[in-house]
Amino acid sequence: MDFRLTEEQQDLRAGVRDLLAGRYGREALRASVDSGGALDRGLWRELGGAGFFALRLPEADGGVGLGLPEAVLVFEEAGRALLPGPLVATHLAAGTVPGAAEGTSVVTAFDLGGPGGPGGQGDPGGQGGPLVAHLADADAVLGTPLLPSGEPVRSADPLTPLYRVAAPGNAAAAYRDEGALLTAALQTGSALRTVELAVRYAQEREQFGQPIGAFQAVKHLCAQMLVRAEVARTALYAAAVTADPAEVAGAKLLADEAAVRNARDCLQVHGGMGFTWEADVHLHLKRAWVRAEQWRTAGEAEELLAAQLLEAELLTAAT
Template sequence: MDFQPTEDQRDLRAGVRGLLEGRYGREALRAAVDAAAGTGTGTGAAVDRGLWRELGEAGFFALRLPESEGGVGLGLPEAVLVFEEAGRALVPGPLVATHLAAGVVPGAAAGTAVVTAFDLAGDLAGDLVAYLGEADAVLGAAVLPVGEPVRAADPLTPLHRVARPGGAEASASASRSASVSAYVSEGALLTAALQVGSALRTVELAVRYAGEREQFGQPIGAFQAVKHTCAQMLVRAEVARTAVYAAAVTGDPGEAAAAKLLADGAAVRNARDCLQVHGGMGFTWEADVHLHLKRAWVRAEQWRTAAEAEELLAAELLDSAG
């Protein structure tokens, strides 16, 4: 049996990559980062509404809506390919929530509305919501809540803290569970696809720098330690990508949780290894590596954390053993 992407799926991926390279290439990414830094608040940049509408026109958000409802009529396997490309390009914004809201929130499918979600783990003071200040709606919520801006690790992911009605003693996930419970599995899988795209991109960045940077008269990529690091990065990313593709085909919540667990690890560890390959250059603001690491940290806390994924997988193992 051939599990390779079909020609149509490869064309879809190539089309999305071409769109993002032309519309949100490195110059646009760096301009957004500089704009976020220029605010002096550290709370991130606004969603590019023009890009959002272009993604909507390209079918990014309506990809899985039936054609009878104005969508593209494709499935999860195609969606993860598209989100992998968005992760590779570090496209900011609540991509997953808006995609999941297509057909539910007016304007989400067309990209004329920005939809976020209670997809982040909360803290003792309340729930954290990404892009709340730029959102038109919150997935599963009747009204748009008011939140307090908080400093975020990723300059392109502004965060707000929304007070939890139940008080600080309530469960960290209590106020968000009702609104996102129906979307958690798909949200986790699509976020895993974003992480895979980032993990693969950091492999590319590491290999390219290893071929350009010279020490002792030869590229550092010729040294065994660097070769091994880059090889481990590739294996890590490809294992995670395989898990994401498999979960997209089966639609199984347990496999989606496992894919998220692997993809989070691949994105974070690959970004760290990429930093090591770059050496001191990797820690500068001019390099893109730190942006992948910071975004990977945020995504690892979205939809399903490592602890939540491990609990689900453990429960499935116990049920099968019983």
């Protein structure tokens, strides 16, 4: 089987990258931070008009008619650009929630665990309910007809406002695998972007009369970052083709690790500059922390993979 991207897929990725570079560059990113993470409805409608949310809807229903492999390419670019908002939930709601496909409606989801989250793990914080992202900007919640009220809570990511709500039931469970895969794509895009940022800074920043990229320790950090990101991307693309739940879990596990660890290593390459508010590196780390808790956590992915391995061992022993 040939896993290389087709010319059409390469054009799709390049087109999305160009769109986001023109519409959501660094100035727009910083404006989002300054606004406290408030959603840009104009940008949301532009994404809808470009087919971002209707990508997998059949053409007969007004969609683009593509599949999961193309969707992960698009979401990878969104992760690379740190595009904010409940992208995954709105994409999954296309075709079921009016206006979601066109970007005129914003749809969030109970995807952060807790009593209403996809894992059904209870309330890990012991505060009485799950967390929901972008609730104040949302018109609907995926899988439920009700839009609950919630109390704002402090978020690690300034571009992901969080709200604690009363337990609504396991509303997002039916979308769990697709949600985890698309979130893994966002994480992979972020991991790849932090590789670029680290390499660029290592080439520009000089110490002792030479770029810091000439030092072996920095070379090793950048090389390790690249390996993590490429391994995550390989697992992501394979899971997008097979849609196997275990492979999706593995892709999410690898992508979460790549996004978090790459952002940390990128901060280290930047030194003290990386920890300043003016730098963008810390935004990748904070977003990666939040995404790692969405749809399927590392612990949940490990449990699923362990169950699959145990089942395979038992079948082997039986034969």
